[in-house]
Amino acid sequence: MTNSSEAVRFPDSFIWGAATASYQIEGAAQDDGRGPSIWDTFSRTPGKVHAGHTGDVACDHYHRYPDDVALMSELGLHTYRFSIAWPRIQPDGTGPVNPRGLDFYDRLVDELRGRGIEPIVTLYHWDLPQTLEDRGGWTNRETAEAFAEYARAVHTRLGDRVNTWTTLNEPWCSAYLGYGAGVHAPGRTDPAAVFQAVHHLLLGHGLANQALRAAGVSTLGITVNPTSAFPVDPASEADAEAVHLVEGLQNRIFLDPILRGGYPADMLAHVSRFTSLEHIRDGDEKIIGEPIDLLGINYYSPTYLTASDGAPGGGGAFPGTEGIEFVAPAQPLTDMGWQIQPSGLTALLTKLGRDYPGVPMIITENGAAFPDQLHPDGDRVEDTDRVDYLDGHLRAAHDAIAAGVDLRGYLVWSLLDNFEWAYGYDKRFGIVYVDYLTQRRVPKASARWYQEVIRRNGID
Ligand code: IFM
Numbered sequence: 001m002t003n004s005s006e007a008v009r010f011p012d013s014f015i016w017g018a019a020t021a022s023y024q025i026e027g028a029a030q031d032d033g034r035g036p037s038i039w040d041t042f043s044r045t046p047g048k049v050h051a052g053h054t055g056d057v058a059c060d061h062y063h064r065y066p067d068d069v070a071l072m073s074e075l076g077l078h079t080y081r082f083s084i085a086w087p088r089i090q091p092d093g094t095g096p097v098n099p100r101g102l103d104f105y106d107r108l109v110d111e112l113r114g115r116g117i118e119p120i121v122t123l124y125h126w127d128l129p130q131t132l133e134d135r136g137g138w139t140n141r142e143t144a145e146a147f148a149e150y151a152r153a154v155h156t157r158l159g160d161r162v163n164t165w166t167t168l169n170e171p172w173c174s175a176y177l178g179y180g181a182g183v184h185a186p187g188r189t190d191p192a193a194v195f196q197a198v199h200h201l202l203l204g205h206g207l208a209n210q211a212l213r214a215a216g217v218s219t220l221g222i223t224v225n226p227t228s229a230f231p232v233d234p235a236s237e238a239d240a241e242a243v244h245l246v247e248g249l250q251n252r253i254f255l256d257p258i259l260r261g262g263y264p265a266d267m268l269a270h271v272s273r274f275t276s277l278e279h280i281r282d283g284d285e286k287i288i289g290e291p292i293d294l295l296g297i298n299y300y301s302p303t304y305l306t307a308s309d310g311a312p313g314g315g316g317a318f319p320g321t322e323g324i325e326f327v328a329p330a331q332p333l334t335d336m337g338w339q340i341q342p343s344g345l346t347a348l349l350t351k352l353g354r355d356y357p358g359v360p361m362i363i364t365e366n367g368a369a370f371p372d373q374l375h376p377d378g379d380r381v382e383d384t385d386r387v388d389y390l391d392g393h394l395r396a397a398h399d400a401i402a403a404g405v406d407l408r409g410y411l412v413w414s415l416l417d418n419f420e421w422a423y424g425y426d427k428r429f430g431i432v433y434v435d436y437l438t439q440r441r442v443p444k445a446s447a448r449w450y451q452e453v454i455r456r457n458g459i460d
Pocket of ligand 1: 021413
């Protein structure tokens with residue numbers, strides 16, 4: 001493992017960037033014909049989001065994007081990963097395309113390219129049009145079909161200037177947190193719905209893949225948030241089984257159909273405890289398994305598991321894991337209460353590289369929330385805890401590359417402080433501070449540190 005004072009250099013072609021998502025930063029929720037999304041509904045449901053916060057204004061990026069792109073350029077970013085708000089493009093989820101919604105992304109892409117920053121588009125980062133949820137959302141096969149139509153519409157407008165396309169962000173969160181734990185939109189708590197949603201998200205990915213390939217896309221991927229899970233007792237067979245099950249529910253159930261041509265048998269058996277498998281039709285796995293060029297990995301924190309009689313398991317977020325204890329995270333923690341363990345990233349990347357060889361990976365998100373304070377002079381945020389976090393995780397990524405993992409880039413989460421879903425604006429993940437009263441941006445110490453990392457292509 002790299003010593004924390006040792007200098008490291010990344011491969012010459014390594015890509016450095018930052019990531020955001022539409023609902024978390026754009027605001028302008030009513031502008032230019034945007035329709036309502038499930039997050040508009042969820043954030044207005046009492047008790048669902050911290051202090052009743054919504055994405056109505058967020059970072060007002062919809063209006064301030066030229067300044068935000070100028071900031072990205074100042075930091076030296078090679079690439080910027082952002083998501084498209086489906087309800088801006090098709091306010092009802094299907095049917096007529098709203099040209100004014102596309103105009104915004106058209107302007108954003110031009111602004112980025114004008115500054116030499118390569119756009120990476122995510123087509124779905126959780127803001128499903130509410131009309132589609134009213135018809136069953138991701139539990140309905142028609143949502144997957146609608147997603148492919150939407151992908152085609154976005155490509156028709158942006159395909160001449162966007163080279164890298166990713167379909168979904170973290171489908172585990174959409175399915176398990178949205179339909180099982182109920183802590184994300186649409187707030188449902190039904191294990192059968194979780195697994196129907198898993199399949200239709202994957203099918204949507206596969207159908208969009210086909211649609212985009214037919215339109216000429218050559219670099220296409222998906223972003224997942226696989227667990228980096230460890231047994232409490234490395235010698236315990238029961239703990240190893242617990243890890244295998246949880247990895248099944250968060251990693252293999254997505255990655256096997258995408259990269260190995262079909263669902264793992266143990267997961268099909270697990271799913272059939274909650275729902276019939278009728279929603280998985282002949283031919284679906286072939287569509288889901290269409291080749292991809294890039295696998296996006298989001299990593300924040302490890303998970304420790306132990307088999308323990310009577311343990312409640314992971315609840316709606318992990319249906320069927322009773323008898324497994326999800327061990328409370330150990331110190332040090334971020335402001336989310338997430339354990340800081342950079343070696344979990346190395347372990348995850350090397351495992352994925354072994355289990356799913358042949359597909360290059362990119363870290364599409366990594367970062368941390370800390371309770372940042374704006375310095376009384378108003379111009380500084382000394383977030384040394386975030387610098388330490390990023391330093392450790394970049395060294396961990398470098399260790400994975402040294403171990404032979406085909407890792408192509410790193411995108412920090414996030415460029416800006418933003419709407420952190422159920423936590424609202426209470427958690428700050430940005431390397432740039434956002435004063436929500438004035439919308440002033442203040443690059444934190446971590447932004448200046450990251451600028452230097454990019455300039456040197458490494459850490460000194
Ligand atoms: O803010 C989220 C992001 O939208 C998806 N990945 C995890 C981040 C931090 O929770």
